[in-house]
Amino acid sequence: MGQSEVLNSRQLGASLSRPTVSSHLAFTLLSVVALMVMFSLLRLALFIYNRELIGSTPAATFVEAFITGMRFDIRMVVYLIAPLVFAVVSVRAMSWRGVWRAWLTATASLTMFLGVLEMDFYREFHQRLNSLVFQYMSEDPRTVMSMIWYGYPVVRYLLAWAVATWMLYLLFKGIDRATRPSANGPTAAAWYVRVAVLLVVVVACVLAARGTLRQGPPLRWGDAFTTDSMFANHLGLNGSLSLIKAAESRFSEDRDNIWKATLPVEQARDTVRQMLVMPDDKLVDADEAAVRRDYTPPANGTLPVKNVVVILMESFAGHYVGALGAPGNITPYFDKLSKEGLLFTQYFSNGTHTHQGMFATMACFPNLPGFEYLMQTPEGGHKFSGLPQLLSARQFEDVYVYNGDFAWDNQSGFFANQGMTTFIGRNDFVNPVFSDPTWGVSDQDMFARGNEELDKLHATGKPFYALLQTLSNHVPYALPKDLPVQPVTGYGSLDEHLTAMRYSDWSLGQFFEKAKKSPYYKDTIFVVVGDHGFGTPEQLTEMDLFRFNVPLLIIAPGIQDKFGATRDTVGTQIDIVPTIMGRLGGVARHQCWGRDLLNLPEGDKGFGMIKPSGSGQDVALVYGNRILIKQKEGDVRVYDYKLGKDFGVTRIENTPEQSEMKARLESFIQTATKSLLDNTTGVVDSKPQNK
Template sequence: MGQSEVLNTRQRAGNLTRATVSSHLGFILLSTLALMLMFSLLRLALFIYNRELIGSTPASTFFEAFFNGMRFDIRAVVFALVPLVFALLSASAMRWRTLWRIWLTCFASLTLFLGVLELDFYREFHQRLNSLVFQYMSEDPKTVISMVWYGYPVVRYLLAWAFATWLLYLVFRGIDRATRPSATGAPIAAWYLRVPVLLLVVALCVLASRGTLRQGPPLRWGDAFTTDSMFANQLGLNGSLTLLKAFESRMDDDRDRIWKPTMPDDQARDTVRKMLVLPDEQLVDTDKAAVRRDYTPPASGTLPVKNVVVILMESFAGHYVGALGAKGDITPNFDKLSKEGLLFTRFFSNGTHTHQGMFATMACFPNLPGFEYLMQTPEGGHKFSGLPQLLSARQFNDVYVYNGDFAWDNQSGFFANQGMTTFIGRNDFVNPVFSDPTWGVSDQDMFARGNEELDKLAGEGKPFYALLQTLSNHVPYALPKDLPVQPVKGYGSLDDHLTAMRYSDWALGQFFEKAKKSPYYKDTIFVVVGDHGFGSPEQLTEMDLFRFNVPFLIIAPGVQEKFGATRDTVGTQIDIVPTIMGRLGGETRQQCWGRDLLNLPAGDQGFGVIKPSGNEPVVAILNGGRILIKPKEGDIRVYDYQVGANPQIKRVDDAPDRPELLHRLDSFIQTATKSLLDNTGGVVDSKPAKN
């Protein structure tokens, strides 16, 4: 080695060991800028990937969203810089540049991975990363991995992530070299000079992480919701932070995710009783139960039926149902069936996850903040006033037919506890037409087996009820190779989803063709309802109502003659059980959190309380054509809305009914939550029918 090389080597070694406060601050500053740029690029990628959601929103709105996003991003960056900031206390710690490069690269790589994951997560759920991630991770790993592997370009994403991680390492190495002190630099400052610098930097970090100069809490979820565009508001969040918040909520022993009471319990209970109890109902056990009541529907409203079949259609979004005004011929079979029954045109799911659709539809209990995965919590072991309890008390036989595994979402455990006895799942099908490695058999196989099971039950001579649940219209949309329908084209990223929906609709039509030939058909009330909708390029309010709007169709002998072909009464899935019981007739003691939609007082437009999945801190109440949206934090908004052929919204400022709607919403959530926690939400001494 020559003399010059030796000097250069010594000079480099000296540079590494002569860390100074200014050089360390320079390293922190440039690293901050690099991380902020990365987060902005991730936000830009999310924006471009989901550009179908831009619609008519002006560019200025998205500039505002990106600015809001920077406020959240700097908070995430501060978390990464904490160890570097406190390294100012130690001269040796400031020299650990290799360690800091690795730490920053790992942090950036992890957040980059989450950003890549979020591209399709947002496209599917129209939400930033949240507790749904942990919910899926807690389910059967084999099924989840299969869903991801077959539903998304995993290898391509992983390669892109690995390459970007390498680039990030090069960036931080370049920052390291650019901020090394010169060999002739000043000696490091004494500790008593470094401490004031540290305190100043810490103060700046605290200010940056708070994101606001106001008194009280720091930057909150609601601070991103500053525009009328849901897409722009969601862009203003930081996916890594929303996921971290969801993790904290999941681990919170104090269950902070449960909304706290806002009024005296008796005041909230009395309000809910006025909301739910119909003139034909009589409250019982008023000292113990919130809305337990006896109900004998008027004979004029009953139908000549003795059996019940509920068909829960996966992702059957009302926005794409022809009978509700959609174009494209996505659901020709449902559209044809709707002409034979009673179709509700303003009906909504209580949540945006199949899990919520199941317990709302069958157990008649609402989707509440903190209990979105009710079937998997200790409270899910309570007895609810749902169809299984009410009809088991009447000695009905039952069957639950499903494409997949009943272990998913604890379906068999929950419904067995409610009173169901017979379960037909993916392992019970013999020689199915099609079975995919993720979910199980196809919808046509499920419906074919459903026909068989219903014929078998009818042959036993006793009344029965059944739940048939579809699954093919779910990522990865694994369908038979030779499709019996034409693939849907012209809807961009939704083509595959809508093709699966058209296929499910075809399978539904096949089921009814066979059912109509069976003797039990004339004695049966059929209910067809979507478990939830899904997002579309157009969005109605920050609740994204298209994810909740689903069809609700009742097919039964004499239903059109008594009730007409359509109803625009607002309802949700918790109204299904009391509506069914009203058609069966006989005295029933129940504590459903919905109402018989076909026996409402004159002029009652109906109402519903809805909440998205993923522990997103927002709820809403719909009342007729109006919706009030209440986040846990942030502005409360009121809109006039319209779904169907001409969907639209109009924000209503200073709405005169705002206080009343808010009071009813708060009362409903508070009373239902208390009932759940106190385990007083079921039926005591359920009464059989008096015929």
């Protein structure tokens, strides 16, 4: 080591032994600037990566979003620099520059990693990081890692993250060198001066983290919703903060994300009964159960069927279905089938995750705040009054055919507890046409096996019901090498997704071609429905309606003669079970949170309560062509909407229906939540009795 290097080393050591408040604050302030720039760059990357969502939104709107985003970023930065702020009271702590560099580099690197992860997360879900991250982490790690490895450029992202981390290290090292006090500078201030400085800095940090000088609550999620562009509003949030908030809700013992009661119990229950109990219903156990009733459908509404087949199509978004007005010929087989049955044109999933589609469709229970992953919670062990209970009581045989592993989402545990007995999953297929390492066999394999299983059930001579669930239209979209359909082009980043959707549609068509040749076909009601939609470049309201809009097609002998070819009645997946029971006929005691859509009073527009995946409490009530959205934080908003080819939304201010719709939404969620917690959701009362 040369003489000059020795001198520099000694000077550096001397400076470390004489830290000052001013040098420490300079180091902290420059680090704040660096972190703020990093978060803005992450927001810019998210904006560029998802630029297809810009649409016709003016640039000024996104400028506003970036400015709003800085308010959320500063809160996150305050959390990151908190240890440095409190270090000002200790001369020794201020001298730990190596520790502070490591802390800043590590935390900034972690948030950088989350920012890289969020680019594809937002493209897929149109949401900032939320509890879905923890949901996937809690599932089978092997499947999750396989999905990520085959679905995204993992190596490229990791390399970019490593380079960014190295650059962050160099940046904080440079800030460290630039703010070190000189060896001959003043000594550290007295303790009482340092305490006074700490108090001033803490007050400044609290004001910055609060994000607003208004009275009342600090900066809230809803404060980012300042524009008419959902993409811009979401850009205004901070993904790391959103994830922290989701973690607080998910792992809180108080289950803070469960809906809090806002109405008297009796008032909410009576409102729900007005919403759900129809003229042909008779309430039973009214003191214990909210909406348990005996349903006797009119004889002229039944159909000559004895078997039921429900087909749950993965990510079958109504926005891209030709029969609902979409161009591109993405779903030619479904479009052809729709001419043979009854198609609902304003239909919605109850959630945006397959998990919610399964229990809403088969157990006719809504997707509630705090119970988005109901099948994996203790309450998921309760008895519901869905298709398994109602048809098992009538001695129906059953089968559930699925491409993948039934351990995912606790499907086998949940549905076995509800009454299903036969499960055909990925390990039960012999010599499939295609099997990917993530999810399992292809949709054409699943449907081919479905045909075989239905023929076997018919051979028993007993009535049966079946659930057939597709999976190929899911990341990583692993499809057979030699596709039986033409790949979709012209949709940018959605080309691969829509190609998988076209392949699933083809597989559905092959299933029906074979089913029509089977003797059971003429005695069966088929229900084809999407489990949820997916993100599109066009977003309708902050609820992103296209992620909920799915087709519902009912095919059965004589259905068009009695009910026509299309219906614009609003409905959701929880209406499927009572609609099926209405076609089978006979008295059905149930406690479904939906209604028979083919036996509604004259002029009834239909309604549906929807909620996205994640831990947020933002919910909506769709009523006819109007939707009321109640955000977790923020004002209630009402829109008129239109789906199909000429889609669009119009904000409605001060509508007289708003208070009534809000009361219905709150009553519905409050009463359903209470019923779930009280374990009174089944056909019979399961509530523990007082001894």
